[in-house]
Amino acid sequence: MTHFATRQGFNFNKSSKQMKNRSVLAPLTHNMSFDNGDISENEIAWLAKNAEGGFGMLITAATAVSMTGRSWKGQPALITDAQQQGFARIAKNAKQHGALAIVQLHHGGMRTKQEFSSDVAVAPSRYAIDEHYPEGVREISTAEIVNLINDFVHSAKLAYEAGMDGVEIHAAFNFLLSNFSNPELNQRQDKWGGSFENRNRIIFDIVSRIRTEIPRDFIIGVRLSPENYAHFTGVDIQEQIQLANSLNKMDIDYIHMSLYDSFKKPNHLLDEEQTLLQWIKSKLDPEIVLMVAGNISNITAADRVISQGADLVAIGKAAIGNPDWVNQINAGKPLIEMPYTAELLSSNGFTHSAIGYMAGITGLVVKNETNTVR
Template structure:
C-alpha cells in the first residue's frame, strides 16, 4: 500500500492513533525570540522533559470517573488545555487504591483496566506537541465523601459522607490516627504497619501503570489534608511508632513513597511533589506543619530525585485560618525557593499555585529578574522571582485559552493551533 500523500504542513502528528496535523512548534511557543521574551514564554527543562512555556494545568477533581476510569468528559476537558497552548497538563488526583478516592467518582490507577482511558488522553495531548502528567495520591481521612453537587441541602445523605448506597466506603477510611477531619466526615481507622507497607507498594504499582499509559511526569500528592499530609502533620498524626512523633518519623511515609515511585520510573522522567506548605494552624500555639518544616523537607528532596516542588497550602484542618490575598501561597513558594538557593539547592524547581488570574501576575511570578531587571506588578515594586512554573486550575476553567490571552496581553507572538490559526487576534489588539 502506498503512503498517503499530504500537502505541505499537513503531516500527521507522529504516534497519534488518529489524524491531526503536527503542531510544530507546539501551540504557546514564542515565535519571535530576537528580542526580550518574558520568562513565562521561555522553555523550562526538567530532566529530559522540555516545556515550551511556564504554564501547567493544576490537577482538578472533576468527580466524573466511572469506577476510577476516566471518560470522554476528561478527554475533552483536559484536551482543551493542551490544544490551546498549556505546556503541561496534569490529570486530577488519581487514587492508588479504591479506598483512597475522595469521592466514588474520582480517578484511579489501582488496576490495569484504568490504563487505556488515560492513554487515550495522553495520546491526544501528545498529538498537540504538549506534555502530560498525572497526580497520584490517597485521600486518607477525607475519602468516601460526596461530590460537591451532592452535598448540603441538595443531598438526601447526612453530612459530607458518601454512604455505601452512594458508592462510598465510610467504614474503610484510613488515616495515620483515628481522628476525623471534622464531625461531618467519616471516622477513619488508624492504619496498621502492614497497610502502610501495602500503600507504598500501591504507589509504586500505580507509577508503573502511569509509565505504561505514556505520561511524561508524575506528581505525588502530599497536600490538601490527604493521607500523606496527614502523616506529615503533628495535628493529625498522633502515632507513637516509627511513623509518628519526630519530623523524621512523620516524613518517613512520604519519603518511602518518593523512593518507591522514583525507583520504577525512567531516569529521564521528572518527578514532582505537591505539599501544603502550612496548615494555617499557627494561631493555636500547638505544633503543626508549617513553612519552616516545609523548607526542611524541601532540602531533602533533590537527593531523593524530586525535580519540582509544587507549593500549595492548607486543607488538613477544618479550623484553619487563612488570610487570603492574591499572593498568599505564591509568596510562600518564593520563600521556599529562596531558602533552597541559599543552601545551593537551586537544581530543584518550584511551582506556584493559587489565585493566579492575570497575565501580569503569571509573568511576575516566574520572571527571571537577573536577566531583565525587576518588574512592577499590581502596585508591587521590586517583585522577586517566586517560582519556575505557574500551575492554574480555576482560571483555566474560566478561560481555557488563558495562555493565548496572556501572550496577547504581554505582546508576545506565539503559535496557535493550525486549525484555529485564522482566529488569532490582530497584533496589539487589546482584549
C-alpha cells in the first residue's frame, strides 16, 4: 500500500512551510476549555498527544475571537495575553514533533449560545423565533461587523506571536461568516448584503487584513461547507466554488471543504458518476490546495481521497480514539474502531465533560464494552 496520507510530505509553496505527511488532525469540539475561554492543561496535552502520534498538522477546536460569539460550553478563545500563552505551548509542542500548528478562528453568529457568551445570537439579518432559535436572532449592526473583523485580525496576530503556523477562518456550518454568505439569511441592503461580493465582503476583509498585517510565511486557510446539512438551508454550491476561487486569488494557502461524507454524490446532481469531492475538484482553480474532511477513518479512505483530488486529509472521529493514527498505520498496527469506551477516551486525556459531550454523538462512545480493532 502506498500510504500517501501518512508517508508523503507536502509543501505550502506560498508560505514556504512543509508538512511531514498529508494527515491533519481535524478541528474537534471537545468542551475542555474554561468558562472564560482559557485553554486547559487537558486540551494542551491532547493536542501534544496527536503531534507525538504523527500528524503533520494540528488544527485546534473552533476558537472564539470574541466572547460575544461562543457556541458551546468549554469552547476555547484567543483574545487575551493569557490565552495566547496557552497557544504558545501548543505551538511549541507541535514543533517538537515536526507538526504544523493552526488555530481555527470562529464566531458563532446565529448559532451563538447566550449562556456561554456575553451577547445574544446575531446574524446579518434578523431571524424570527422558531424551534431551532427559541430566542430569535438579532441583526448585527454595521459597527459590530467592523469590530468583528478587527477581532478576527487581533486573534490571528496573537496566534502569530504565539508561534502558531497559521489560522483557519471558519466560514462553514452556519456560523457567522457562513451566515453572511448565505443569500437566504443575508437580506441586508447595505454593502454587507445583496451581491455575492457584498455578502462575502466580511470574509474578504478578514483575509485581506491578515495577509497584509502578518508576514507571508503565516498560513491562512478557510473552511467552507459546499452543501446544506441538517436543518440548515440556503447554501449554494456554485457560490461556494466561486468563493473558494475568489479566496485563492487573495493569496490564501488552502481551502478546507467539510463534506460530511467524502465519498457521497453531489446533492444537486444525484445521477452524477463523480463523487462530490471529484466534482468540487473539477470546478476549483487547479492551484488551490484542498483539504478534505468527512468519513475518513482509515488509510484506505485517506488514500482514496487523495487519489480523487485532495491534497490533505483531515481526520476527526478516528483520531479521538487513535491520537497515534499516523504512527499506528505506518507501523502496520490495527486502529481502535468506534464506538470507543469511556475508559479509552479517559486514557487518551479527555475529561469527564468532554466524554459526556462525545457520548451524545451517535456511534462515537459506548460505556463498559471492549473496543475492537481492525
